[in-house]
Amino acid sequence: TRTRVVIIGAGPSGLLLGQILTRAGIDNVILENRAPDYVLARVRAGLLEQGTTDLLDATGVGERMRREGLVHHGLALTFNGEKHRIDLSGTTGGRTVMIYGQTEVTRDLMDARKASGATTVYEAEAVAPHDFDSAHPRVTYVKDGVTHEIDCDFIAGCDGYHGVSRASVPERSIQTFERVYPFGWLGILAEVPPVDHELVYANSPRGFALCTMRSNARSRYYVQCPLTDRVEDWSDQRFWDEVRLRVDPETAAAITTGPSFEKSIAPLRSFVAEPLRFGRMFLVGDAAHIVPPTGAKGLNLAVSDVRYLSQGLIEHYHEKSDAALEAYSGRALARIWKAVRFSWWMTTMLHRFPDQTPFDQKIQETDLAYLVSSEAAMTSMAENYVGLPS
Numbered sequence: 375t376r377t378r379v380v381i382i383g384a385g386p387s388g389l390l391l392g393q394i395l396t397r398a399g400i401d402n403v404i405l406e407n408r409a410p411d412y413v414l415a416r417v418r419a420g421l422l423e424q425g426t427t428d429l430l431d432a433t434g435v436g437e438r439m440r441r442e443g444l445v446h447h448g449l450a451l452t453f454n455g456e457k458h459r460i461d462l463s464g465t466t467g468g469r470t471v472m473i474y475g476q477t478e479v480t481r482d483l484m485d486a487r488k489a490s491g492a493t494t495v496y497e498a499e500a501v502a503p504h505d506f507d508s509a510h511p512r513v514t515y516v517k518d519g520v521t522h523e524i525d526c527d528f529i530a531g532c533d534g535y536h537g538v539s540r541a542s543v544p545e546r547s548i549q550t551f552e553r554v555y556p557f558g559w560l561g562i563l564a565e566v567p568p569v570d571h572e573l574v575y576a577n578s579p580r581g582f583a584l585c586t587m588r589s590n591a592r593s594r595y596y597v598q599c600p601l602t603d604r605v606e607d608w609s610d611q612r613f614w615d616e617v618r619l620r621v622d623p624e625t626a627a628a629i630t631t632g633p634s635f636e637k638s639i640a641p642l643r644s645f646v647a648e649p650l651r652f653g654r655m656f657l658v659g660d661a662a663h664i665v666p667p668t669g670a671k672g673l674n675l676a677v678s679d680v681r682y683l684s685q686g687l688i689e690h691y692h693e694k695s696d697a698a699l700e701a702y703s704g705r706a707l708a709r710i711w712k713a714v715r716f717s718w719w720m721t722t723m724l725h726r727f728p729d730q731t732p733f734d735q736k737i738q739e740t741d742l743a744y745l746v747s748s749e750a751a752m753t754s755m756a757e758n759y760v761g762l763p764s
C-alpha cells in the first residue's frame with residue numbers, strides 16, 4: 375500500500391500531526407506498537423501552554439478542553455516557609471496556561487481520528503523505517519503475524535524517547551546532548567480537591583515538591599526522590615507526610631489527603647538530538663528531545679514541533695514549496711533549546727542535589743530571592759512558563 379506520510383507513534387505528537395494532515399487533505403497512516411488502552415493509561419503531563427491550546431482549538435479538538443480545562447493566571451513558589459505568587463498573566467500581556475491532562479488530550483485526538491476515518495494500526499510490531507535517504511521511503515511492520523509494507527513520501531518519527539525512528543539513523547549523522555539528574559519524581563493521583571487554585575512549586579531542605587491538579591476534584595502531587603527508591607517504599611501516608619514537610623506551613627495545613635490511585639517514579643533528564651531531519655524522515659517530540667518535567671515543557675514542545683512540521687508538509691503539498699520543510703529542523707531546535715534551558719534552570723533552582731556545596735546552596739537561595747523580588751526576573755520566568763512565541 376501507499377500513503378503520503380507514515381507517522382510512527384500514536385502519542386500526542388503522532389495523533390496531532392495526523393489530525394492536522396487529515397484536515398488538510400493529506401493522507402497518512404499511524405503505526406503504534408501498543409494498544410489504545412495502554413496509550414491512554416500512561417499518566418504524564420498536565421499543563422498546556424496557550425500556544426498548545428490554540429493549536430488544539432484550530433485542529434478542531436479543543437471543545438471538551440475548553441469546557442473541562444482549568445485556566446491559570448499564576449503560580450506559587452514556596453521556600454523558607456513562605457509562599458510567593460508569580461503573576462503569569464500580568465507580566466505577559468494576559469497570557470495563561472491550562473490544566474488539562476495529557477490523557478484527556480490523547481483521548482480527544484483518538485476520538486477525532488476515529489471520526490475522520492483515517493487509518494491507525496495499533497499493536498503494530500517490528501515497525502521499521504527504510505530508505506528515508508532516498509526519494510522512496512518505506513515503512514514495514516508486522517501485524518497478527520503478517521508483514522506489511524507502506525510506501526510513502528515522508529516518515530514522521532513521533533515514537534518517543536525509546537522509539538525506532540531515532541535509533542534507525544546512522545550514528546555519524548546525528549549528534550546528541552544529554553544531562554541526567556541524580557534524582558527522580560515520585561508522583562501520585564488522588565481523588566481530592568487541590569490545595570490551592572493554582573500550582574505550588576516547593577524548594578525545601580528535604581527536596582522539591584509540586585502540588586498540581588487534574589480538575590477541581592482530582593489532585594496530582596510530586597516529590598523529588600532518590601533514583602534508588604521504589605514505589606513500594608512509599609505508602610500513601612509517607613507520601614503525604616513528606617509533601618507537607620516540603621511546603622510552607624499554611625499550604626501544609628490546607629492539603630486534603632486521600633488514597634492514591636496512581637503512583638509512579640520518573641527519572642529526570644535533558645536530552646536533545648540534532649538535526650531533526652534525515653532525508654525524508656523527521657523526528658518529532660520525545661523522539662528528538664526530553665526535558666525534566668519541572669518546567670512542564672515536554673508535551674508543549676512536542677506540540678510546537680508538530681506545528682512547524684505540519685506547516686512544512688502542508689506547504690509541500692499545497693504550495694509546492696519546500697522552504698518550511700527545509701526550515702523545520704532549525705526552527706524547531708531554536709525553540710527546543712530555549713525550553714531545555716528553562717527546564718534545566720527550574721530543575722536546578724528547585725531541587726536538592728546530592729553533591730550540592732554550601733556555595734551552590736547560597737546561589738540557589740539567591741536565585742529564588744531575586745526571582746520573587748524583581749519584576750524583570752518574574753517576567754522572564756513567566757514568559758518562558760506560558761510558552762515563548764513560535
Ligand code: FAD
Binds near residue numbers: 413418534670676
Ligand atoms: P510519547 O507520548 O512517548 O508517544 C510515543 C508513542 O510512540 C507511544 O504511544 C509509544 O507507544 C509509541 N512507540 C514507541 N516506540 C514505537 C515503535 N517502535 N513503533 C511504533 N510505535 C512506537 N511532560 C510534562 O510536561 N509534564 C509532566 O509531568 C510529564 N511527566 C512525564 C512522566 C513520564 C513517566 C514520561 C515518560 C513523560 C512525562 N512528560 C511530562 C513528558 C510528556 O509526557 C511527553 O513530552 C509527551 O508524551 C511527548 O509526546 P510524544 O507523542 O512525542 O511521545
Ligand code: DHB
Binds near residue numbers: 418419668
Ligand atoms: C504538572 C507537571 C509538571 O511537571 C509541571 O511543571 C506542572 C504540572 C502536572 O502533572 O500537572
